[in-house]
Amino acid sequence: MAQGTPVWVDIQATEGDVLRLMQQHQIRRLPVIENHRLVGMISEADLATHLGVHKVAQYTDRIYSALPSL
Known part of the structure; x- marks a missing residue:
């Protein structure tokens, strides 16, 4: 079951924005x-x-x- 606030990026996001979000939230x-x-x-x-x-x-x-998030 998914928990928390959804993470997404606007279509106008930069490469740096994408990498920052994916790294910060440890998402693939x-x-x-x-x-x-x-x-x-x-x-x-x-x-x-x-x-x-x-x-x-x-x-x-x-x-x-990174340590796994629970």
């Missing part, structure tokens, strides 16, 4: 919203495909080295 998928409607989903695979090796390494280090 991020819904993309435009005009209060779901228009897409950003996943780890998207990051791996579109970001440089250094940024992907930072993301995975922060996500997978």
